[in-house]
Amino acid sequence: MTLDPEKFESDNESHDALLQLGQRLLSEHYRFVTVTPLTHQRVNDRTANCEARSLRDVFGWSRPFAAGLLTEQEHKALLDTGVLRADGNMWMSNVRWSSLDHSLFVHSSFPTLANDSVFFGPDTYRFAQAIEDFLRTSVHPIQTAVDIGCGSGVGAILIARARRSSRVLALDINPTALKYTDVNASLAGVDNVYVCHSDILAGTSENFDLIVANPPYMQDTEQRAYRHGGEHLGSELSVRILKQSIEHLSPGGSLVLYTGASFVDGVDLFLEQSLSLINRSDLAWIYREIDPDVFGEELETETYHEAERIAAVVLTVTRKE
Structure with a gap:
C-alpha cells in the first residue's frame, strides 16, 4: 500500500459493543430511513413522540428512553463504551442506525451538533x-x-x-x-x-x-x-x-x-x-x-x-x- 497516512486503530470494546448492537438490530429486522434534520425535528416535536417506545425510537429517532428497552447486559456495555448517556432520569443514545437497502450503518445521533458528528441522511x-x-x-x-x-x-x-x-x-x-x-x-x-x-x-x-x-x-x-x-x-x-x-x-x-x-x-x-x-x-x-x-x-x-x-x-x- 503506497498510501501511508496514520492507520486508524479501533477501540476494541466500543467496536464490539456497536457491532453486537448492529447484529441484534439486523436480527430483529430493524429499519430506519434517515430524513432531513427539519423533518426529524418536526416528527419528534409531536407530543406523542416525547419518549421512545421501541428500539427504532431510540436508535432511529434519537428519543429518550426508560430502562428496560435494552437488556441489563446490553445497557451496561453501551453505557461503559459511551454509546449511551444519562438524560435526567432517562437515557439517550449517542448514535443512530440507518438502513440502506438491506444493510445498517451507525452514525451520529440527532441533532448533529458536535464538530466530529458523522452525518447520514x-x-x-x-x-x-x-x-x-x-x-x-x-x-x-x-x-x-x-x-x-x-x-x-x-x-x-x-x-x-x-x-x-x-x-x-x-x-x-x-x-x-x-x-x-x-x-x-x-x-x-x-x-x-x-x-x-x-x-x-x-x-x-x-x-x-x-x-x-x-x-x-x-x-x-x-x-x-x-x-x-x-x-x-x-x-x-x-x-x-x-x-x-x-x-x-x-x-x-x-x-x-x-x-x-x-x-x-x-x-x-x-x-x-x-x-x-x-x-x-x-x-x-x-x-x-x-x-x-x-x-x-x-x-x-x-x-x-x-x-x-x-x-x-x-x-x-x-x-x-
Missing part, C-alpha cells in the same frame, strides 16, 4: 445511488478504490461489496467517522475495506481506478467539520477534492463526486470553478443535477442571501486510456 441515499449507477454501467476493472471523507463508510462499503477483489481505502480526518466506518464494514461482512486517517489524499503517490466522495458542501458559520465545505458558498472543499483526485486517477479510472452547488444569478458556483480543472484533453466528464433544490432553508440566512437555490449534483470525471 438524504444526501447519503443520493450518493449511494450515484455509486450504484456507476458500478452498474462501468466496464473498467477496479483494483484500487478510495472513498474520500468516508463518514459512515457508505461509499467504501458499496464498492467493496460490489467488487470483492478490489482494495478499497476509506479515508477521513475525523476519528469518529473512521470508528463508525470500521464497525459498518464489519457488520456488512466486507474484508477489503482499509480504514485510514487522511486529509483528502495527503501522503499518497498512488493512483486509483475509482475515487468517490460526498463532502460537506455548506458554508457553515460555525465551521463544523461534518457540514462546512469552505468558502464560495461551500464549494471550496469539493473543488480541492476534485483537483487532487484528477491527479490520482489511473488510465481509465473515474472520480464520482456527489456534492452541492449554490447558484447565484443563475451561475453554478461549483461548476464555474471546476471547468478550468476538467476541460483537459486527457479527461472526459459528465455533470448531472439530480435534485434542483436542497437545503432551501439556508436561503433565509445572511450567508446565502445572494443564492437563489442549492442543487445536489454529481460530477463524474474519467481519465482517458
Whole structure:
C-alpha cells in the first residue's frame, strides 16, 4: 500500500459493543430511513413522540428512553463504551442506525451538533445511488478504490461489496467517522475495506481506478467539520477534492463526486470553478443535477442571501486510456 497516512486503530470494546448492537438490530429486522434534520425535528416535536417506545425510537429517532428497552447486559456495555448517556432520569443514545437497502450503518445521533458528528441522511441515499449507477454501467476493472471523507463508510462499503477483489481505502480526518466506518464494514461482512486517517489524499503517490466522495458542501458559520465545505458558498472543499483526485486517477479510472452547488444569478458556483480543472484533453466528464433544490432553508440566512437555490449534483470525471 503506497498510501501511508496514520492507520486508524479501533477501540476494541466500543467496536464490539456497536457491532453486537448492529447484529441484534439486523436480527430483529430493524429499519430506519434517515430524513432531513427539519423533518426529524418536526416528527419528534409531536407530543406523542416525547419518549421512545421501541428500539427504532431510540436508535432511529434519537428519543429518550426508560430502562428496560435494552437488556441489563446490553445497557451496561453501551453505557461503559459511551454509546449511551444519562438524560435526567432517562437515557439517550449517542448514535443512530440507518438502513440502506438491506444493510445498517451507525452514525451520529440527532441533532448533529458536535464538530466530529458523522452525518447520514438524504444526501447519503443520493450518493449511494450515484455509486450504484456507476458500478452498474462501468466496464473498467477496479483494483484500487478510495472513498474520500468516508463518514459512515457508505461509499467504501458499496464498492467493496460490489467488487470483492478490489482494495478499497476509506479515508477521513475525523476519528469518529473512521470508528463508525470500521464497525459498518464489519457488520456488512466486507474484508477489503482499509480504514485510514487522511486529509483528502495527503501522503499518497498512488493512483486509483475509482475515487468517490460526498463532502460537506455548506458554508457553515460555525465551521463544523461534518457540514462546512469552505468558502464560495461551500464549494471550496469539493473543488480541492476534485483537483487532487484528477491527479490520482489511473488510465481509465473515474472520480464520482456527489456534492452541492449554490447558484447565484443563475451561475453554478461549483461548476464555474471546476471547468478550468476538467476541460483537459486527457479527461472526459459528465455533470448531472439530480435534485434542483436542497437545503432551501439556508436561503433565509445572511450567508446565502445572494443564492437563489442549492442543487445536489454529481460530477463524474474519467481519465482517458
